[in-house]
Amino acid sequence: xxxxxxxxxQASTVAAQVDALFFFLIxxxxxxxxxxxxxxxxxxxxxxxxxADERPAAIANSLRLEVAWTAVPFVLVMGIFLWGAxxxxxxxxxxxxxxxxxxVGKQWMWxxxxxxxxxxxxxxxxxxxxxVRLVMTSEDVIHSFFxxxxxxxxxxxxxxxxxxxxxxxxxxTYHLFCAEYCGTLHSGMIGRVVVMxxxxxxxxxxxxxxxxxxxxxxxxxxxxxxxxxxxxxxxxEGRGPWLAGVAGTRVVxxxxxxxxxxxxxxxxxxxNPRARIVRGYEPIMPAYQGLLTEEQVMELIAxxxxxxxxxxx
Amino acid sequence: MTLxxxxxxxxxxxxxxxxxxxxVDHKRIALLYLVSITxxxxxxxxxxxxxxxxxxxxxxDLVQADTYNKLxxxxxxxxxxxxxxxxxxxxxxxxxxxxxxxxxxxxxxRLNLASWYLYNVGALFTLGAMVTGGVDTGxxxxxxxxxxxxxxxxxxxxxxxxxxxxxxxxxxLNFIVSIHTMRAPGLTWFRLPLFIWAQYATSLITILGTxxxxxxxxxxxxxxxxxxxxxxxxxxxxxxLFQHLFWFYSHPAVYIMILPSMGVISExxxxxARKRIYGYGFVAASSLLIAVFGFLVWGHHMxxxxxxxxxxxxxxFLSMAVAIPSAVKVFNWTATLYRGSIAWDAPxxxxxxxxxxxxxxxxxxxxxxxxxxxxHVHDTYFVVAHFHYIMVGGAxxxxxxxxxxxxxxxxxxxxxxxxxxxxxxxxFLGFNLTxxxxxxxxxxxxxxxxxxxxxxxxxxxxxxxxxxxxxxLGYLLPLCYLLWSLRYGATASANPWGATGLEWQTPSPPxxxxxxxxxxxxxxxxxxxxxxxxxPEPGRG
Numbered sequence: 001x002x003x004x005x006x007x008x009x010q011a012s013t014v015a016a017q018v019d020a021l022f023f024f025l026i027x028x029x030x031x032x033x034x035x036x037x038x039x040x041x042x043x044x045x046x047x048x049x050x051x052a053d054e055r056p057a058a059i060a061n062s063l064r065l066e067v068a069w070t071a072v073p074f075v076l077v078m079g080i081f082l083w084g085a086x087x088x089x090x091x092x093x094x095x096x097x098x099x100x101x102x103x104v105g106k107q108w109m110w111x112x113x114x115x116x117x118x119x120x121x122x123x124x125x126x127x128x129x130x131x132v133r134l135v136m137t138s139e140d141v142i143h144s145f146f147x148x149x150x151x152x153x154x155x156x157x158x159x160x161x162x163x164x165x166x167x168x169x170x171x172x173t174y175h176l177f178c179a180e181y182c183g184t185l186h187s188g189m190i191g192r193v194v195v196m197x198x199x200x201x202x203x204x205x206x207x208x209x210x211x212x213x214x215x216x217x218x219x220x221x222x223x224x225x226x227x228x229x230x231x232x233x234x235x236x237e238g239r240g241p242w243l244a245g246v247a248g249t250r251v252v253x254x255x256x257x258x259x260x261x262x263x264x265x266x267x268x269x270x271x272n273p274r275a276r277i278v279r280g281y282e283p284i285m286p287a288y289q290g291l292l293t294e295e296q297v298m299e300l301i302a303x304x305x306x307x308x309x310x311x312x313x
Numbered sequence: 314m315t316l317x318x319x320x321x322x323x324x325x326x327x328x329x330x331x332x333x334x335x336x337v338d339h340k341r342i343a344l345l346y347l348v349s350i351t352x353x354x355x356x357x358x359x360x361x362x363x364x365x366x367x368x369x370x371x372x373x374d375l376v377q378a379d380t381y382n383k384l385x386x387x388x389x390x391x392x393x394x395x396x397x398x399x400x401x402x403x404x405x406x407x408x409x410x411x412x413x414x415x416x417x418x419x420x421x422x423r424l425n426l427a428s429w430y431l432y433n434v435g436a437l438f439t440l441g442a443m444v445t446g447g448v449d450t451g452x453x454x455x456x457x458x459x460x461x462x463x464x465x466x467x468x469x470x471x472x473x474x475x476x477x478x479x480x481x482x483x484x485x486l487n488f489i490v491s492i493h494t495m496r497a498p499g500l501t502w503f504r505l506p507l508f509i510w511a512q513y514a515t516s517l518i519t520i521l522g523t524x525x526x527x528x529x530x531x532x533x534x535x536x537x538x539x540x541x542x543x544x545x546x547x548x549x550x551x552x553x554l555f556q557h558l559f560w561f562y563s564h565p566a567v568y569i570m571i572l573p574s575m576g577v578i579s580e581x582x583x584x585x586a587r588k589r590i591y592g593y594g595f596v597a598a599s600s601l602l603i604a605v606f607g608f609l610v611w612g613h614h615m616x617x618x619x620x621x622x623x624x625x626x627x628x629x630f631l632s633m634a635v636a637i638p639s640a641v642k643v644f645n646w647t648a649t650l651y652r653g654s655i656a657w658d659a660p661x662x663x664x665x666x667x668x669x670x671x672x673x674x675x676x677x678x679x680x681x682x683x684x685x686x687x688x689h690v691h692d693t694y695f696v697v698a699h700f701h702y703i704m705v706g707g708a709x710x711x712x713x714x715x716x717x718x719x720x721x722x723x724x725x726x727x728x729x730x731x732x733x734x735x736x737x738x739x740x741f742l743g744f745n746l747t748x749x750x751x752x753x754x755x756x757x758x759x760x761x762x763x764x765x766x767x768x769x770x771x772x773x774x775x776x777x778x779x780x781x782x783x784x785x786l787g788y789l790l791p792l793c794y795l796l797w798s799l800r801y802g803a804t805a806s807a808n809p810w811g812a813t814g815l816e817w818q819t820p821s822p823p824x825x826x827x828x829x830x831x832x833x834x835x836x837x838x839x840x841x842x843x844x845x846x847x848x849p850e851p852g853r854g
Contacts, residue, residue, distance in 0.1 A: 005769075008757050014685075021686050022756070029676040036647055036672050040665055043650035044657070047586070052811075053846035054654035058589050066595050069644040070637060077633040080683050085626055087685020092622050107462070141458040142552060144617060144692060148758025151689040153617050157553065158457060159546025162619040175767065179617075179692040179760040181451050183462055184378050187763035272549075289547075 011174055011195065012150035013167040017087050019151075025080065091152065094165035098131035102215065104294045105136065105143035105156040108185035110176065113295065115302065116205055117212035122191030124176065127201035131167040135263065137294050144180035147193055155180050161263045168195040219303025222296055231285070240285060241278050244307040252279045266301045322725070322822040337422035338825055343408035344723070345429050350396050350404065351792075353436065357391035358788065360384050365747075365781040368774045373765045381764040382449040383465070389452030394474050395436055397708050398566060401573035402484055402519075403432070405715045406512050408723060410488055412816035412823065413506050415497025415832040420490040424483050431480035439473030442466035451762060453563070456544035456555040460536040467537060471530045478523045481569075485516035485523075497815065499834035506814055506838045507596055511576025514600040518565045518572075518607060526562035529555070553618055560611035568607040570704055571671075572600055574711025575642055578664045581718050582646050584812040585661035586653030589839040592645040599638035606635040616687045625684060632682035639675050643668060656847070658810070659733035663714030666741045670706025674699060677752065695755025698748045706744055713740070713791065720795065721805030725822040728798045732790060740787035746780025811847030813839055 010016055047056075101124065104111040112120045126132050136145060138156040145164065146153040149172075154164035178189035196204060206212070223229055231240035241251075247266065250258040253276045259265055268275050270292065273285040292300075319325070323340045333341060363384050367375040376384065407425065411418050419425050442448055448470040450459040459467050492513050496505075533555070535541045542548025544555040583590050590596055612620060612628030646668055655661070677699040681687050690696060720728050754773040759766055766774070808817040819828050 005757070006753055018686055018689050021683060022680070025676075025680050025683065025686070028679070029673070032676060033669070033672050036643060037669050039647050040650065040668060043647075043653070044655055044665070047650065047653050047655045049587075049654040049656045052848075054587060055842055055844075056587055056652055056654045058842050059591065059648075059652060061592050065648070066592055066641070066645075070641055073640045074634075074637050077636055077679060080679055081630050081633045084629060084683030084685045084687070087683075088616075088622070088625070088629075088688065089685075091685055091688055141462045142455060142618075146692070146758070146760060148689070153688050153691055155618050157546075157619050159552070160619060175758060177758065177760045181382075181453075181455070181458070181762040183449070183458060184382065186382070187378070187760075187765045190767075 008148045008151075009170075009172075009174070010149070011168055011170045011172060012147075012152070013169055014087070014090055015149065015151045015169075017090060021080075021083050021087055024083070028076065028080075091164070094133040094163065095131045095167075098133035098165055100133050100135055101126075102295070102298045103134050103136035103145060103156065104139055104298075105145070105178070105182075105189075106139040107141065107183055108178070108189040110143075110145070110178075110189070110191050111295070113215060113298070114205060115215050117214045117218070118205055118208050122176070124191070124193045125201060125204050126168055126193065126195055127198040128168050128171050128195050129198065131165055133165040134163060135298070136162050136164070137298075139294055141182050142180050143178045143182050143189065146177040146179035147174055148177070149174035150193075153179055161267065168193075171195045171197055215299050216302040216306035219299035219301070219306075222299055223303055226288075226292075228300075239282065241281060243304045247301075247305040247307075253277060254279050263301055266304060267297055270297055270300060320820065321824065322820065323825045324725070324822050326825050335426070337418070337426055339407050339411050339418050339422065339425055340723075340823065340825075340827075342425050342429055343404050343406075346399065346403040346407060346432070349429070349432060349436065350400055353391050353395040356440075357388055357396055358785070360388035360391070361781065362785065364388060365778040367764065368766075369778045371766050371768050371771050371774075376764075378764045379449060382451075382762070383443075383447035385762055386448050386451050387443055390439060390448070390470060390474070392704075393452055393566070393570075394477055395432075395439070397570040397704055398481060399432065399484075400570075400708070400712045401577065401715060402481075402488070402512060402515060402569075403428075405577065405712070405719060406488060406573060407484070409508065409719065409816055410491060410512055411495070412819070412827055413509055413814060414492060414495055415500060415815045415828065415834065416491060416495040417826050417828070419487045420495060421483075421487050425487055428480040428483035428487075431476055431483070435473045435475070435477030435480065437473070438476060439470050442469035442473065445469075453559060454533060454555075455559075456533065456536070456550075456552045457546070460533060461545050461547065468534055471533060475527055475530045478527050481519050482523050485519035488512050488516040489520070497832050497834055500815075503594070503597075504834055504837050505597075506576075507579035507590060507593070507600075508573075508576035510597040510600050511572045511579070514604040515569050515572045517601075518569050518604050521608070522562045522565045522569075525558060526566075529558040529562065532558070553615070553620060556615050556618055557611070560614045561608070564611040564614065565604075565607045567700070567703065568603050570708040571711075572603060574667065574708045574715075575600065577711045577715035577718070578646060578667050580812075580814070581660045581664040581714055582649050583839045583841065584718070584810050585656045585658055585664070586650050587656075587811070587841045587844065588649050588653040589837070589841060590645065591648035591651075592641075593838070595641055596645050599641045602638040603635065606631065606638070610635050613682055613687070616684060617691050629682055629684045629687075633679065636675060636679060636682070639671075643672055643675070657734070658717075659728070659730060659737050660714045660718035660810075662734060662737040662741075663710050663717065666737065667707060667710040667714065670702050670710060670741075670744065674702030674707055677702065689758075690755055692761055693755035694751040694759050694761055697761050698751035698755060701748045701751075706748070710740070710744075713737075716791075716795070718810070719816075720798070721809050722816055722821045722823070724799055724802070725805050726798045726802030727805050727809065728791075728802060729794050732794045736787055736790035736794070739783060739790065743780050743782075743784030743787045747777050747784050748780070750774075750776040750780070806848055808845060809848050811845045813841060813844045 102113045136156040138158040144155045150166040152164050174193045176191040246261050251261050252258045271289040274283045448465045532543050536543045542550040544550040610632040613632040616625050750773040759770045805821045807820050
């Protein structure tokens with residue numbers, strides 16, 4: 001964790017980009033506030049009232065001046081807008097090869113799971129130099145996953161998935177905060193991100209309490225245990241559609257519209273299947289809202305994604 | 314000053330509790346509001362004191378977590394809804410709008426009194442909620458915490474705000490109708506003082522925005538009480554919808570707080586520089602532009618909420634654009650000083666302080682409107698610092714400047730200038746020491762609404778708390794000397810500052826009917842080239 005300083009450490013690939021914009025804006029702010037404050041102080045002294053009955057002459061308005069001090073700041077803020085938007089685009093688009101970590105916020109802890117199976121509470125271990133994509137939700141109220149050293153923050157919202165990504169650039173330990181007020185122990189909902197050398201991370205990943213069961217495999221077991229498998233069978237015979245290759249494609253739903261079968265749609269189809277049902281199927285699947293934990297839903301989605309193109313037996 | 318026999322004016326025309334509680338005189342109602350909102354300000358300030366004391370150390374050693382959460386919630390609720398939003402409109406606006414347009418009263422005097430009662434009913438609900446256990450949702454009431462998570466008095470607090478909203482709406486309605494229909498002969502729209510333009514723009518926002526807040530509170534109550542699924546995903550609702558509805562009112566509400574203050578600044582600067590405002594049309598139009606664009610930027614509170622990235626792009630763009638009319642005002646005020654005759658009286662010091670602090674508040678708003686940067690600073694102390702520069706450095710400085718400026722008119726007494734100047738300076742310095750370190754600690758990553766925090770943030774928090782104690786002193790001084798001046802202050806003449814404006818052309822304090830006869834306006838506002846010279850009043854130092 002950082003010692004007292006005036007700037008946070010930079011420990012991710014985007015941190016320097018964010019800071020560059022920050023410094024530029026500080027420059028803009030210093031120039032404008034010194035300009036305004038300087039003029040005010042100068043005018044206060046230069047034109048200080050010396051006699052009570054002074055009647056300074058009126059100054060004619062200059063349209064040119066008004067246009068200038070409207071147009072110049074406008075161009076400037078548009079530049080800032082574009083710069084901010086481009087940094088934001090970087091923050092929103094995770095590289096395709098990013099490793100996924102699932103995050104579930106709850107009052108008042110962070111629950112994290114690596115796809116290889118290892119679980120953590122209030123701690124996230126990641127390798128240096130490899131993009132990490134966080135897929136996040138919340139069990140109860142809104143929380144926000146905030147790592148100042150990485151300059152990333154993303155609310156975790158119950159009922160939806162939100163994502164964020166980072167690539168750590170320096171081994172070390174960094175603050176993890178909850179940034180969205182969430183009740184009594186909001187300020188206790190903190191943890192740390194441990195950035196490790198890749199080899200050390202691999203050791204860590206295969207360590208633990210021996211229960212490291214990959215998320216997709218846990219999902220496969222759950223798929224069987226919950227009886228999903230009795231309807232979602234390979235081929236067209238099942239009472240539910242076979243799910244291989246569905247993730248990430250567009251599916252046609254009742255009413256003829258098509259929707260992208262992303263994580264959000266898969267989640268909805270488990271928790272509240274009748275909301276947007278695939279065309280040609282009866283609305284007979286029970287809603288699993290309240291019956292599955294957020295982690296279990298994430299496991300099922302990981303399993304569905306692992307099915308690939310061809311039906312497996 | 315020549316001594317006159319005691320003259321009848323609005324303060325001595327009648328005595329007794331009844332004559333105040335049943336008054337329909339806009340000036341007396343303004344004073345009723347002054348008492349109400351001052352009491353609420355003191356209460357909100359006490360909560361702030363406790364917050365700053367708790368944050369003196371990184372540990373939760375003064376109050377427990379639940380108590381702390383209630384403290385910042387109640388500080389926010391009181392300061393935003395019960396102080397800042399009504400402050401200038403309900404006190405200075407009530408007093409000045411009829412006088413500045415040369416009218417005897419507002420269009421609906423009884424509605425005006427009703428609005429004060431509604432304010433107090435709302436305040437009683439909210440205070441009742443505090444006394445019986447408080448509320449801990451933050452002033453933002455985010456769902457599903459407020460509907461399903463919190464076990465505190467959400468409904469009574471929200472009900473208080475709901476009732477209060479009608480008080481704001483009635484005042485705004487009164488102003489709009491009065492400004493349209495009751496202007497003195499010759500007082501055309503472009504001769505109106507800029508304070509009136511600011512009040513007009515504010516009233517438009519209030520009337521259009523406040524009903525949305527009422528609806529939002531209603532939906533929140535339906536979900537919390539009847540488990541109707543609107544915002545809580547467990548009931549089939551959408552928590553982000555609440556944020557959209559809440560900020561659709563609450564972002565424009567920032568302009569409800571700041572625009573009236575900008576109106577005050579335009580009056581004060583022109584008077585103490587003895588100059589016409591530079592760019593009258595631009596300053597007036599920028600108030601209206603802010604009112605319109607202010608409704609289109611609410612999504613900048615939600616860049617990290619999970620709202621669509623494209624929506625965020627649009628909101629970022631519009632938020633950048635809304636900075637322009639504010640900048641135009643600052644440039645025009647500064648240009649007004651050029652070749653003026655600048656007096657350093659306390660109202661002017663507050664006005665110049667306003668410009669400086671508002672400039673910093675506005676510029677740091679650009680940091681928050683810039684998408685990629687906001688992701689880092691959102692929900693940190695950077696935001697806390699930014700909005701205090703706008704609301705306290707801006708709105709409150711303007712309010713205090715206005716109270717000093719019109720104090721002679723309102724009370725017929727001068728405040729002691731020799732105390733007011735240092736008090737203004739103390740407020741300015743204390744304010745900066747309180748809130749500037751919060752920009753730094755926010756960028757370092759300290760989240761807002763934290764009861765305990767990592768050790769490395771302590772130095773900056775100690776600075777902030779030290780500043781707050783100076784700031785507190787700065788607020789206590791005016792409270793004391795203004796009360797003192799009611800009895801011992803020098804008697805004020807009709808126009809001690811040599812100001813233009815109709816309110817200065819009638820005695821101080823004004824008679825109940827404001828003007829002995831209806832004034833006729835023959836020139837633009839701020840014709841300081843031939844305004845009367847300011848009087849060397851006793852007590853002006």
